[in-house]
Amino acid sequence: MKANYKFSNLCGTVYRQGNVVFSGDGNTVFSPVGNRVSAFDLVNNKSYTFPFENRKNIASIALSPDSNVLVSVDEDGRALLVNVRRGVVLHHHNFKKPVKAIKFSPDGKYIAVSHDSHVQVWRTPNHLIREFAPFNLHRTYTGHHDEVISLEWSPDSKCFLSTSRDMTARLFTLDPIEGFRPKTFSGHRDAVIDAYFSSDCKTIYTVSRDGAVFTWKAKVEDSDSDSEMDDKQPVASTSSTAGSLGDTIARTRWGVHKRNYLRQANTRVVCSAFHRPSNLLIIGFSTGVFGLWEMPAFSNIHTLSISQEKISSVAINPSGEWLAFGARKLGQLLVWEWQSESYVLKQQGHYFDMNALAYAPDGQNVATGGDDGKVKVWNTISGFCFVTFSEHSAAISAVDFAKQGQVLFSASLDGTVRAFDLIRYRNFRTFTSPTPVQFSCLAVDPSGEVVAAGSSDSFEVFLWSVQTGKLLDVLAGHEAPVSSLAFSPTGNLLASGSWDKTVRIWNVFARSHAVEPYQLSADVLALAFRPDGKEIAVSSLDGQVMFFDVAEGKQTNVIEGRRDISGGRKADDRMAASNNASGKSFNSLTYSADGQCLLAGGNSKYVVIYDTRDGVMVKKFQISQNLSLDGTEEFLDSRKVTEAGNVDLIDDREDSDLEDRIHDTLPGVARGDMSKRRYRQEARTKCVRFAPTGRAWAAASTEGLLIYSIDDSMAFDPFDLDIDLTPQSLLQVLSGREYLKALVMAFRLNEKPLIHKVYESVPRDDIRLMARQLPIVYLAQMLRFVGEHLERSPHLEFDLLWVNALLHAHGRHLRDRSGEYASVFRTLQKGLMDTEQSVSRLCEENSSTLSYLIDQSRVAQEDGDVAMGEMA
Template structure:
């Protein structure tokens, strides 16, 4: 087994905080998810998470007009310049404080950053500006007396509109113009939420938090602004220049930018110069704004909710449509400048955090931070392009389907969700549970799944029809902590958390078959034997015992094993001969199922590692002594063990050698608690740790930043605190190519690195790529194929396979040994995912399985499951295309028949209009044609009847 697993995707979490960004073509939306960034491809229905990771949660992102650069800023003011082509961080920059918003100019030459009440203009690196030094400061402005809330560029990238919390809007120029003066617009009575320029003009629309919309008309057009050369004698108030570097390139360091921010009071234009008092001054300064109208947009939501506030707004100048979203979860579409309401819709009861139109104005993206929801809506057809929502609270359990195509997740929000591993989208949500879901399990035939919950029920969900078809309950109310299905999928068991018993039901009838007693503590974990000929059940409990049951016999016949500590998790080896037990002491014990003897012990307490919470009064080293693994899972081949617990680390152990092979850290997000081993001295005072002191905020209603004592998973009070980092569940994919970890950040997927890795098999000196090509040219296909399999180069294997004639496939498959046949099947499963030669590779698979797939098969289960997964994906993809083509051909054939019938009818009418001299011949001909027509219509009726029968058969 290889261990080059790398982070590939983040599922289960759709949106956390911050603004959204559409790609230039409008087909993809970029969403900040914690300290990572996810790109949702709406056209191909896929999502991918960038490998870029920040130290804190992202709050603002901005995409360049050409889509090649992305600037992401976290909550501590750390900015990253990311290349969307290579998906790597080009440069990092640290601002003095947090950033409210960041926007690229339409021409891509500049980007503006709002920091407090200061706006900084930077030159964007690239070919447009000719500047390749990142974050080169060009200009800076004072926005207002309070923080800046919104920035918007004019269409020609010459002016910048700055909306502030003090209800004012300021118009500033990036360049120097003769007939321009900095203008401040007032007239709102609440904080500015957004302001937008009109297309090809300098007219402005401003929206405030209380729902007021003001329309402003500019006295000048963009073409009327004439640029002038900066003259320091003519502008004495701008004589001080920001400091530059020693090289004189204009690239400013971090300290220089901070000095500039502190001195901006002397560089700003005085406010009294913005006022136009008389006509003479107006002629000298012809640039001014006139308020055309004021509209109140909050009347509709305030009829039901008096305290409704406008939380987000966006405007598309091309379609002249504005969207305004409120704290009640409702949003409204208005057409400007008449302010006619086009549509209104409510998506939830929670505030909408951000709203954004794409470049064409057809799609509208809305996101809610409270519930982690992101949806893209096409307002013209009133259809959802994408509607995704993660678990509103922590994800507690996960399970892979038998072919690795689906992942089921359960959370404390009492929901069970199904995710597609190929598209990374959730395609169904089951909300029948009324309390937290503790465990989920797929059936082997992938037709249904079962879930246990603290509400006292175990529910079975049909994956085909998306419904809850069975509900299993106990005679007395009990909270279920674990669930398991046997190999056949006919028996389901659940262990009680408050009742120390195991309940056994029949899936077909839904009846309780047996109540298995014997444990003296909560049953923490259950596992059925993966063997088809065994019905062995292993249960682990907090009473420090592991019991082995035979569910087909009496419940009194069992074998008990003393684990010396509370059992937290049990897992069966895929061969069904061994079981791994994780205990509270931090050890993993391997037992033989048949003899009930201990085989091996893995001591992993100190491998897990531990951090120190902000409110902890003990050290991280002392914390590590109480660490334990809460979830374990065998790899697909049974050689390794995956383990995780109350830590950001995931460990992979070799079972036989009992050694740590590799350790993965799921996150570096400092916004979570429990990552640091030491508390910074700046947080320590004479009275102790500052985190233990309640910091009340006057403007936020008296909220405090300390959680309630004893709270670990979620604080349902009004207090705010940092979530504690931990891994709740880990599962290996049945194909062995990936594993999933459910943690505080979401569902992290780690897959084998598909890069260039030299990993040969049975290599010798004469086996080289050159020798392989020579054997291929000499038509020695078997020799060339074996050499390519020994080199284990995917490109070389694909080249050899596609050069082999179709008629020789069966003979070559019969000549391969079992080892090479198994390796070839693994490569075929991978090639089927991307190759267009589907029939060719399916012929290879059929011949391999026919030649080597006997009773003593050389193929391992992961290789067959990987092949099954690839074929299932191809079938789902081609099934829609084939159905579409089939129905299209039917429509074309029906249209052709109708046209043929209409042409014959027109021919009959033309023949009736001929001269009377040929009436006798006409009568004979029409009689003959009538009989032919009658015969043809009978044939058509027969054909239509046959079509109806075939359609009914297809429907059945």
């Protein structure tokens, strides 16, 4: 039994708050998701979440120009310096004030950070050397009278612009210049949110929140014409060196050249970005609309609405083709190609909490249901949502797949159970009860023919036929809301758990529904059948997990889980976490595929794995270290407790945006509540499930869909190596035509070029014999190598012969251990599918070409016959 699961990926959340940034090559978007950072590879269509965690939700991130170093800063100003390629935290640093903006200089040597009304510039730590005090303060710049909002460097890294809530922008130089005093750009009537240099640094643009865009150029005293301005003022020229460019910017007397205003009614500018090479200005508004303007002419290229809520962050990639938008309220991340007017990426998480999840039988897809009434299906490999069903009108309480994996069922509080076709992506069945009830749980028969749902109103269990959609039966007997349902994997038994402290086992296809309930000491919250159907695990409100033998109907074991799941003190709790009895229970249970492990999660920051035979805890996982969530701290900070209560619960925000203060989520509210309360989400797990392969498990939590897996990507295996095993000795063995020995030696060395050389040296007639004699230890490596070779090599027949021989020789072994070889099968399948598609495409092209040539020859022959006839 393995328990070395590690954090693998975070799905279901694509953006929370802060700024999104593009990588140096423009192919990857980095987005803050709570206290973690996710990277979305737009070219390979993959996403991954870095394993490191900040103390609190991330407020700002910055990426170095070479994309090697990432700085993520949380709401309190505590920063992590991370090696991007390795995903390893190099250094911790505390800026001691909330950071609104952080930016690397274009040469990568400095980091500019907003520090309340000041700006600090730090020398960039060397990510290749371990240093004791890596962060070195270069200088602190003062002059603003209110909070600094944004920072922008000049192309030569000698100057930078800062903008502030005090309605001004200021120009600073990195190092002191004799006679230079910081320049102030004033005249705006609202907070200046961004300022930018043009590509030649002769122009500066400032954008304010009220939609004013000012163009600043060098002042000319005698004339206002552009030509005289350029003649009389020594502004930067394209032939300037890097040093003189900074001096020229500093010594220029800047003045307003032009004032432009964005005519957008009842809206404010929230964010902006500027692409220097193409002079393209992108502005995001509070209504979800964004626009593109070409500077300095200020000509509008196009305006588009991409969200129903305000756009929180915008970024443009280095080539200027793709725009990335983050919308905080909806949790949306969008990448838009503005020239072709098409989406490169469009992802959105659940608007409210994620309540339920289910793995598809092949383990490749995960379905989730949330309080927003949406059912989403995520691909575990790419991390992306590929279909969203929004037919439900209330919160989803449970989701489950049919055994074949092509049908997805969902139960909702709107009184319906729906069946979705995952081939045509449509809702093909809707099941309802005779009288309206709210469904709290769901179970699907192993054959996929019957679906059952339990109600929280009438305390009944309803059964429907999937084929006809008709109600088959109503099982009555519980005296409180039905909390959990599960079909036996092997028989016709249905188990139901209820808040009336009983578990009932129904024989749903028998004539009599008389059952003897299992009596428990507290309300039943969750239950699960062991994969062999002989045992059932039940969790109750008092924190116990009980095991019952289904055949004999007696209790076989009990686990006292209260202490295992306890932990985490909320901000308003009156007692310590160790003494608090509330919520210390499991509300979700799942067995592993072999039945040896039980995974349990509940209203806590912990998820626990138990050994079912001995009833002992194997491992405890903490789903989040995020201090922005309630219940992640064991002990509260006494300095934060005042007469008015905990400081964390006091709303001290100074939102100047009226729309941020208005609370209009209640139905029928027209004007809204101006005194919107502040609340903190609680760290909890709503649902846990093991993957069918057993290599991973997922948890629907406050943070999103957390996936933990066993990392099997060993880069170098030192076993079976001795001093005689060298590349030279391998080549000698290969020259002696001992192909199997050479192949085993190559796998032991684990060098791709050597494996490739040996593989292609094997004669075609020896493939079947070698496949039969290959040691089982190297079977997975061999299959993976052939699958990868299929994608790159032109030797199609050779690769197919190897695949055929390996599957024939070791088919039974692969079938018995399909879970272990799942990732290998996927690699092989991908290679074969790509090859099939390319071959079929080639055949179609050849068929079209041949048809064309035949038609042309026929036309030529007819023309020749006509000509001969005319001559005759």
